[in-house]
Amino acid sequence: MTLLAPLALIALIGLALPLLAHRRGRPTPRVIHFAALRFLREGDEVLDPRQRLRDRLLLALRLLLLALIALAAARPVSDHDADLYVLGAPHDAVILLDASRSMGLRIDGETRLEAAERACLRLLDALPPGSRVALASNDPAVPRLDLSADHGPVRAVLAQLAAEGPRPGAWPLIDALPVAAALAPAQADRPRVLYAVGDRTEGGLAGLPSAGPAELPLVLLPVDGAPLAELPSSPPHLGVTAVTYEPAPELDPRALRIRARIRHYGAHTPPQERRVAVLLRARGREIARAELAVLSGEEAEIELLHVLAEAGPLPLSLELELADDPLPSDDRRALWLDQGADLKVLLINGDPSEQRARDELYFLSAALAAPEQRPRAVQRALAPDQLEGELRRGPALLEGVDVLVLANVPAPAADVAAAIAGRVRAGMGLWITVGERVDAAAYERVFRDLLPLALREPVLAGSLPGRAEASGEGVAPAELSHPIFRDLAAGGEQTRDLGLAGARARRLYLLEPDLTRLSAVALSFQSGAPLLITREHGRGRVALLTTTIDRDWSDLPLRPGFVPLVTQTVTYLAAHRVSAGDRQLLVGEPWTADLPGPLSVLTPSGHSRPLLPHADGWRYADTYQPGHYQVLGQPGEAPRTFTVNIDPRESDTTPRPLLAPDRHPDAALARAQRPRWRPLLLLALIVLGAESLLRLHARRRR
Numbered sequence: 181m182t183l184l185a186p187l188a189l190i191a192l193i194g195l196a197l198p199l200l201a202h203r204r205g206r207p208t209p210r211v212i213h214f215a216a217l218r219f220l221r222e223g224d225e226v227l228d229p230r231q232r233l234r235d236r237l238l239l240a241l242r243l244l245l246l247a248l249i250a251l252a253a254a255r256p257v258s259d260h261d262a263d264l265y266v267l268g269a270p271h272d273a274v275i276l277l278d279a280s281r282s283m284g285l286r287i288d289g290e291t292r293l294e295a296a297e298r299a300c301l302r303l304l305d306a307l308p309p310g311s312r313v314a315l316a317s318n319d320p321a322v323p324r325l326d327l328s329a330d331h332g333p334v335r336a337v338l339a340q341l342a343a344e345g346p347r348p349g350a351w352p353l354i355d356a357l358p359v360a361a362a363l364a365p366a367q368a369d370r371p372r373v374l375y376a377v378g379d380r381t382e383g384g385l386a387g388l389p390s391a392g393p394a395e396l397p398l399v400l401l402p403v404d405g406a407p408l409a410e411l412p413s414s415p416p417h418l419g420v421t422a423v424t425y426e427p428a429p430e431l432d433p434r435a436l437r438i439r440a441r442i443r444h445y446g447a448h449t450p451p452q453e454r455r456v457a458v459l460l461r462a463r464g465r466e467i468a469r470a471e472l473a474v475l476s477g478e479e480a481e482i483e484l485l486h487v488l489a490e491a492g493p494l495p496l497s498l499e500l501e502l503a504d505d506p507l508p509s510d511d512r513r514a515l516w517l518d519q520g521a522d523l524k525v526l527l528i529n530g531d532p533s534e535q536r537a538r539d540e541l542y543f544l545s546a547a548l549a550a551p552e553q554r555p556r557a558v559q560r561a562l563a564p565d566q567l568e569g570e571l572r573r574g575p576a577l578l579e580g581v582d583v584l585v586l587a588n589v590p591a592p593a594a595d596v597a598a599a600i601a602g603r604v605r606a607g608m609g610l611w612i613t614v615g616e617r618v619d620a621a622a623y624e625r626v627f628r629d630l631l632p633l634a635l636r637e638p639v640l641a642g643s644l645p646g647r648a649e650a651s652g653e654g655v656a657p658a659e660l661s662h663p664i665f666r667d668l669a670a671g672g673e674q675t676r677d678l679g680l681a682g683a684r685a686r687r688l689y690l691l692e693p694d695l696t697r698l699s700a701v702a703l704s705f706q707s708g709a710p711l712l713i714t715r716e717h718g719r720g721r722v723a724l725l726t727t728t729i730d731r732d733w734s735d736l737p738l739r740p741g742f743v744p745l746v747t748q749t750v751t752y753l754a755a756h757r758v759s760a761g762d763r764q765l766l767v768g769e770p771w772t773a774d775l776p777g778p779l780s781v782l783t784p785s786g787h788s789r790p791l792l793p794h795a796d797g798w799r800y801a802d803t804y805q806p807g808h809y810q811v812l813g814q815p816g817e818a819p820r821t822f823t824v825n826i827d828p829r830e831s832d833t834t835p836r837p838l839l840a841p842d843r844h845p846d847a848a849l850a851r852a853q854r855p856r857w858r859p860l861l862l863l864a865l866i867v868l869g870a871e872s873l874l875r876l877h878a879r880r881r882r
């Protein structure tokens with residue numbers, strides 16, 4: 181037992197007050213003369229023993245009450261049996277709280293966010309007196325609290341979060357590390373520690389490094405309470421990872437084949453089977469029902485058919501009928517059905533050939549025509565001179581084009597490049613693939629503002645610096661965190677090769693590093709050179725493939741993953757598509773468009789929200805409610821539609837191994853201490869009640 185405020189024991193001097201009160205507070209006796217006094221001898225004491233006992237009991241209760249209050253003020257603590265470490269000296273503590281959707285997992289009637297609140301309160305009680313506390317979270321809506329010796333605001337925010345539950349967003353905890361570090365600037369005379377509180381998922385504590393930024397010591401506090409070296413069990417649950425549809429003209433001209441992927445999260449040996457009812461609803465009315473069996477740790481696909489009875493987009497939702505799912509937020513997925521919502525892709529062939537296998541666009545065009553491409557891609561191919569000729573006659577060629585592909589095309593003239601750049605800023609996607617006809621200097625001259633990175637020169641794979649002579653450069657595992665691969669990664673892919681293992685390139689373009697261009701690498705070679713790199717430009721997106729899209733420089737088109745790579749890249753580039761149709765967004769992603777106004781948004785709850793003009797058009801960012809949205813324009817104008825769904829990556833609640841926190845700079849880290857003054861205060865209240873009852877009884881007797 182340890183006292184955090186031993187000076188408070190000075191209050192025990194106050195025990196003398198009841199003694200003085202009982203000694204000096206006796207009533208002065210009155211002298212009453214009566215005849216029987218002659219029978220009493222002088223010096224005899226006549227006292228009621230019951231009165232003496234009652235006064236002593238009252239005195240004891242009052243002494244005990246004051247002693248309990250003094251001990252509680254001294255804040256006694258005892259060693260904690262949990263794996264919680266705090267700095268023994270007063271310091272600056274920053275609490276980094278995971279408030280993403282996975283924290284809504286319910287275990288034994290309690291969500292992980294509620295368990296996180298208890299862990300944070302336990303941490304606050306264990307901090308030495310004089311410590312200052314700040315609060316940060318990966319949810320951008322959670323208030324950021326600066327360092328303060330008053331822990332009350334932190335407790336209030338924690339209580340509000342636990343009561344409301346996590347929002348459906350997916351924010352990796354590692355992205356909030358710089359924000360948390362900024363709340364505790366380094367000071368020479370005051371240590372600082374970052375306490376990360378969350379679950380052990382890939383987006384939670386398992387994704388954090390072994391130490392915080394800027395030499396900030398990092399302490400991990402899993403909400404499951406298990407030691408860091410152990411992997412606790414997680415309750416199994418089901419979730420919808422993806423819903424797609426395609427026409428089924430062989431059944432009916434307006435028939436649609438709807439496919440959904442259902443995943444059973446959890447690991448069992450041997451695998452356990454769970455049967456679930458899958459419901460298809462249109463405007464809230466059930467239109468189809470089926471039953472599916474899914475093994476634990478695996479994913480199953482179900483197919484449903486629906487015939488459109490009306491023209492125009494139809495709001496559809498696919499739901500799982502589960503009564504006891506620990507994570508119900510992923511049991512529903514929304515989409516708009518519309519046979520006319522096609523993707524318009526314009527292909528510019530820089531190296532045509534009469535032999536299909538040697539044509540620059542043969543493999544790309546075949547991949548876009550695959551049945552799994554949803555929405556369906558409507559292709560149009562032109563030669564480079566045709567592109568320049570039509571653009572010089574007017575911008576009509578690119579109006580309504582969702583994705584423009586420049587496949588091994590020489591750099592266009594400056595006026596043509598400016599027209600392309602303008603359409604990209606308005607929301608069109610651009611995919612550039614290189615080859616023999618691409619000149620690096622010319623592309624940098626006309627597309628400097630578009631290219632993710634500047635092209636340097638094409639090199640043979642065996643001539644890269646530090647590489648041995650080889651027949652080709654291998655493709656490294658994909659960066660699954662890139663949005664291009666989010667559907668593939670959420671679909672149960674167990675490896676990061678995505679069907680591209682063994683692909684090799686004999687020749688590739690090197691790129692010039694430039695941090696100012698804010699590019700993102702989706703695929704790279706084993707040497708580290710980028711293979712597929714992207715960049716946002718205005719409301720549009722640009723992708724650059726540093727080798728050919730045909731077989732001239734690589735065997736990429738021969739790999740099983742080529743088709744999903746093409747379809748996912750085109751879908752990613754068309755995220756802000758300029759043609760009509762359904763747009764699929766994740767929770768928190770803004771909807772933008774360049775349309776004539778005024779506009780308003782009809783939310784899934786039925787509320788109409790007016791849109792305010794943005795710098796590049798219209799923007800709606802309040803997309804934290806999953807469901808169907810409609811963008812309403814002028815009366816009589818057909819509404820535009822988009823859906824918002826949860827990120828499937830947050831549904832994987834499987835515990836991951838944690839990197840051991842780097843405790844070397846904090847050798848003074850000690851076990852947390854359990855506060856013991858609260859039971860003393862409770863006992864003091866009980867004693868106070870007993871003292872009041874005894875005092876009332878004494879008054880009545882008198």
